[in-house]
Amino acid sequence: MADTAIDYAEVFQALPGMVALLTPELVYADANEEFLRVAGRTREQVIGRYLFDVFPENPDDPGGSGMRNLASSLERVVGAGERDAMALQRYDVQSTERPGEWEERYWSPVNAPVVGPDGKVVLVIHRVEEVTELIRARSRPLGDRDRVLEAELYTRARELQEVNERLREAHAREREVALALQQAMLPAPSPVRHHRAAVRYQPATGALNVCGDWYDLVDLSGGDRIGVAVGDVVGHGLAAAGVMGQLRSALGAASLVADGPAEALDALGLYARSVDGAENTTVVQTRIDWDTHTIVYSSAGHLPPALLCRDGRVVFLDQATDPPLGARPEHTPRPQATVDFAEGDTLVLYTDGLIERRDEDIDAGLARLADALTRHRGVVLEPLADALLRDLLPAGGATDDTALVIIRL
Structure with a gap:
């Protein structure tokens, strides 16, 4: 055999x-x-x-x-x-x-x-x-044996129903605790220096696929620069929330001392090897520099950030993409790319819940995002974030959580 x-x-x-x-x-x-x-x-x-x-x-x-x-x-x-x-x-x-x-x-x-x-x-x-x-x-009409069988079947059905109810109650409690932990660990929406940002975290509707997504904004030294990142941990619930908190803190610290996003993700990848549940996490790190009007970025298997230009064009930052954290058995330096921006452009970072659908290719979701950004290019930040969620998330509720960060450049 x-x-x-x-x-x-x-x-x-x-x-x-x-x-x-x-x-x-x-x-x-x-x-x-x-x-x-x-x-x-x-x-x-x-x-x-x-x-x-x-x-x-x-x-x-x-x-x-x-x-x-x-x-x-x-x-x-x-x-x-x-x-x-x-x-x-x-x-x-x-x-x-x-x-x-x-x-x-x-x-x-x-x-x-x-x-x-x-x-x-x-x-x-x-x-x-x-x-x-x-x-x-x-x-x-039932005989004695039939009555015994009926009683046994009824008892087993009631026991099964009670077990299912207890499982649903336990899942609901875990979801509430995980969401509270997620909200406590994510930074409150506030300007970084004088730069405006809109952030959103949208949990999945009626599911435990929550608490794996995160965002972070870091004030970098050495000029008018900030670091912006989003990431997505595989898994859900309390375990994912715990891993998310560890990785977000580690990346924030690495961004302060690293010589660019690629080096920061290198350090995060090494750290992730010691964290249970961190394997296959995706994350993209960007460094926005207003002195040089450049965005330096590196991606560990994450969806590409979108740069909305003032004229309505949308450019996806997809020239420095590598596998997710822990996907390679040996450490390999990650790639890094640079793109110029003009004053008034908008940078959008997001997680897969915003655009991915199980029944379509990822390019369709990216095209849908680009179309929405172009249609709403004149909208100010906070209403723009709300418009993107309204246009792109399924009407019946998303089955995956969503993190969204929008920076006006």
Whole structure:
């Protein structure tokens, strides 16, 4: 067996239970044969379609909650990256042979995340056990053995529901504590010397994907210069908040003594090797010098800062990008680049929650940011920050936190 290649696609199709794969947008990516057979659907009726278009709520049952409960469970899995076992659900299914007629069905679903290398959920495993016949059997006269079985099933279902409630309460408490810690560690929005800045931190909505993003502004010696940085720690919750605080403090100290952003990131990378959870952190460091009208920058795997010119052009600072912290086994000096700016230009640094979407290429998000900056180029700093969040974050709430720093040059 060790020398035999396993065809996992065949294994997936041969699984004896109902299993489907959903994208984070709840579109069917795949479903095994048992899922299609029990659901009474063909592959063409399912794959590539939105879950609740394939299985909508029964319009004749205004009290039905199956679709709402399933949607809440899947949102928790995508947002928190945690497995969720649902209580028994009634979820009627429309007959494929008699459209408009609905069959009363009962399901026991379990939803689990598949996480990519960046720590984000890329797929959801949606496993379902169809228990309609068992529920219907309860309406028939029960023997002693049936009563014992019914009582056991009821007890187990209640225990599972209580465990899920306690987990949700614990997650909510951790989120509150982590956000409070995050806000305490991030600097208050205030001018650096006489230079104006607008900063924002926007936590993810209804999820634990918070507290990994940070920003920092440092007053540098040796002329009219400041350092500006943003970073993103892999992970979420209290652990990410702790790592964020350590890295932010270390980078701020390194910026004061380093001969430029590349050297500061070199020092941060060496320090990060001793911090659990700091690996694969992305960060970009900039040094803005008003005496020379230059921006010197270096990036450790982070998204490029955007320079909004007075004429509306947007230039992305992407000429000094290296892998994230800890991504290389051996230490290698990081690159550094310089760009000129004119008085009245605007520098924008941000984290991935502002522009990244799981269903599109990163270039689409960058283009969306450039378009928003061009449209709002005449807006003053604070309203500009609000406009960018309003235009670029999803209407239903972001699944990742967002840090944003805007400097008027």
